[in-house]
Amino acid sequence: MQMKQKIKIGNFEALCLLINMFCSKLILDFPRYVSEDGGTASWLLVLLISIVVFVVFTFLARIYKKFSDKDILDVAKLAFGEPGKIIAGLLFMLQFLYLDTIVVREFAEDIKVISLTTTPISIIISLFCIGMLTGAFLGIETLCRINALAVPVLSAAFIFILLLSIPRFDSSKIAPWLGPGPAVLIKKAIPNISAYSELTTLLFIIPYLNDKGNYVSIGKYAILASGFFFTVGTLTYTLVYQYPMSTEFFLPLYQLARSIAIGRFLSRIEAIFILVWASSAFLYLSSGLYFVTYMFKKSFGLQTRKPLLIPFTILIFSIAMIPENLYSALRLKMGYYRNYAWIITIIVPLFLVTAASVRAKIERRNKSDEAKSQ
């Protein structure tokens, strides 16, 4: 008797996957670059982004409802046939490939700066690649489950760091409250929507959810929880480091952890931060690699995904080695990715779902016309 294993993802597991995918950038450079854009009102900027994403997602989820047993590539196929599926698949895949590549380089560079100063960057990236490959090999079910196990612990550690920073809070540091002004905040909010660019992953795991109809609440709760972490994290950072000083640290949360000093023994706890940080990175990168291979497999109708893992890992490793240094890697992210990723995350799915709905409607009308003529 051969039994095909079904992939089943619970609501909490999917929620944790999304939260980690969104929030891992919080421990990289998110507070810093929103500080650059929003100044003292960076936390308001983050709040604004979260609200916008929440509203847009609610709308997207509403029009997606009729396709709730399909992933976004199936929807693309409905809208534009096989070529549509391939183009959309490649677009999403390239987005994740780009993201995974930059993030692996960023994490590796940061680890090198903090603790492994004499280790070559290629070795550090290789270590990340091993973890990434193992995670992606074991599949989305395992990844979601390990996220469910790790995210509560990581969240607790994150909140612990924020709480220990309270003694250094200074409310005058977030004045003026509206920073550069409402108009600038709104203008700067648009490219920063890319902070939620991993929302696309939800559109790929819908068919695997235990209760497919729950994707709406999973998405909403993930945005709410991540919005909370983003806002609180940025607010804490701004309350401790005043603008423009807050734009100078290349690892804001690490800096925050480093500055914690409560009593004789609760000082210099930033090394523990590495454990949290690396765990979050492994989870993020393996999920990213999984989706890259899944999207490629699905776009081209391949039977298996696992043979793609080693080639794509080598590809990610090779591309990650291209930037000369951390600054170049950051420029790739800030200069290009952040400005355009929101189009792939928000506009493309909206366009595909609308097109599929219109096409379905036209087909229904044609069928009824044919039936009438007969």
Place this chain on the structure above:
Amino acid sequence: MENNVLKWLKNIFLFSPKEPKYRFVLDDANNQDDNGGTDTSRQAKKDTEAKNGTQPKDEDKVSGRKAKNGKRTVVDGVKQPIPINEMNEKKREKKDSSANALFIDTSINVNLEYIKQRYSADINGDFVIREFKVIVMNKDYSVFICFFDGLVDTIVVNMSIIQPLMTLSTLPVNTKDQTVRDVVYNHLIPQSQIKICRTYQEVVDEVNFGGLGIFIDGLDVAFACDVKGWEHRNVEQPTSELNIRGPKESFNEINRKNSALIRKIIKDENLIVEDILVGERSKTPCSMVYIKNLANDSLVREVRRRIKSIKIAYLRDAGELEQFLEDSPYLPAPQMLLTERPDRVASYLSEGRVGIIVHGSPFAIVVPVTFFNLIHSPEDYYLRYPYATFLRLIRILGILFTLLLPSFYLAVTNYHHEMLPTDLLLAIASAREKVPFPTVISIFIMEIAFELIREAGIRIPGPIGPTLSIVGALILGQAAVAANLVSPILIIVVALTAIGSFAIPDFSLGYSFRALRFIYIILASFAGLLGISLGIFIHLLVLVHAKSFGVPFMVPFAPKTSRTRTNAILKTPLWKEEDRPDFINPKDIKQQAHISRGWLKRRGGANADETEDKDR
């Protein structure tokens, strides 16, 4: 050759096998019928039939058809049980119809010759054949009995087999209309367990397992009596699962004694002990133990299927059977619980799990288990919950020490000095000043030395055991520091690691962590805390991915399940454990009443049994 190379390359580059790998998934028990189909599928079938305009087939009709075939009768829609005699007869017929079955001859000389040849009686020193005469219905019959000396209870053989056969036949018994076979069976062998055998193989199987065969001239059957009486250990105290509170009995090597120990605790007629023989040559009796109206049907079927499918020559111990049954042989953690405590098995059976007893092994297997079951001790249930919770936390700390302490020490001293307060850092630095080796080498020396001592400690003969302790303590402690091989702080680290490993309740899990800590040490020596993070990540991934008989290994946390989460790490009060673990899908999820302490008075003036409290 070329194909093999291609296959090998495919395996290397992670190509999936064409056939999907079999993975058992434990589903809901309550929807299962006897044939393994679900109610939903049956309903769907009925719906389809209704749509097609055909009448859905009724259960009774199906059973009626079976009755026509002579398998099962249905009276008023209720399936009637098949009489045991009839069932045994059918089983025997089925067995006899096999090609290799050799039937017992009516001539005693032929039978005697066959048995002598089969057992090489001329050279087999412990095989006994005793010939004598028996009078049945005033006629002399030649008889011989055969058995293995040492396997049988000679008193029972003499008093309950030979003596009655020789003497009881003279008693005035009404033997009218009875055959010789019936007279012998009904009047002459006062034995509780006697079997009528038609083939030699049946007799041989019984004799090999401590039975006694009786052949009577003129009969085409033989009698096999259960007269087992071999030497064995008594029920003693557990040696590897010691406790202060709770029962102090442990299993021994006798299958039936072990099942009796469980039955002694669970006095329930629904407790089933299902026998399966494993091993083509050893024919080791194994027993699947489960509570019929609790254990999930699909789980019971899967355990039975796996055990029956094993094709080996010899099975000697439960540890061997475990390796043939487990889902992932390469997982660095046990996926079954092996325990020597009947109370522990009984407790798991009452949750709806399945136990497996192997004759010859003082350990019983329990399936399915989760990681958290393996870090529980049976004593947790006999202690008040605050103490049990405290002990569990201590155990988790022990696991963390065993797995991570040496690697963490290595990472901190080599890569993350900033973590240490300056005074401590200086103390470590000054202690290491004279040590010529890098920290990683020192750790390896000490850890390997400790493992050597531990392994030698198990193998060493009792009287010279203390010598090893002295030598070990000297090598590990004073001498190593005096010789500047290691720093004193490292001794503390190694000692804590060792103590931590002894706190792990499951022996097999302890082995797993002891071996894995070396990998963590290597990772930490390469990349500090990043290496440790990588190790933890991959370790957790593998554990999360694993399953024990269809149950995810890290349940109830990954995946998250609704109930029993609280009892995984922290112990809940016993009166709060109202439900059985839902991930096992037992037939009855309720373990105890919502208010199990009936003496409690509820708020609002009602007693626990919902009657009004008039005293209030």
